[in-house]
Amino acid sequence: MLNSDMIETVEVTPDTVVRLINGHRYVVTESLDDIREAMIDFRKRAGYTCIPSGMPLESENS
Secondary structure (H helix, E strand, C coil): CCCHHHEEEEEECCCEEEEECCCCEEEECCCHHHHHHHHHHHHHHHCCCCCCCCCCCHHHHC
């Protein structure tokens, strides 16, 4: 598991590469959309009152 607060960027090249703010990079099997949804779900369950900029709200996905 990765700490979503540490994620700086996620790029698809065609592999999904997650870069953390400490410079570490991870190639993961999840898609960009899977990562986005997991982050939003975690933040909701953890009681965050906001989501990272650039992430669409649920109403935008419908």
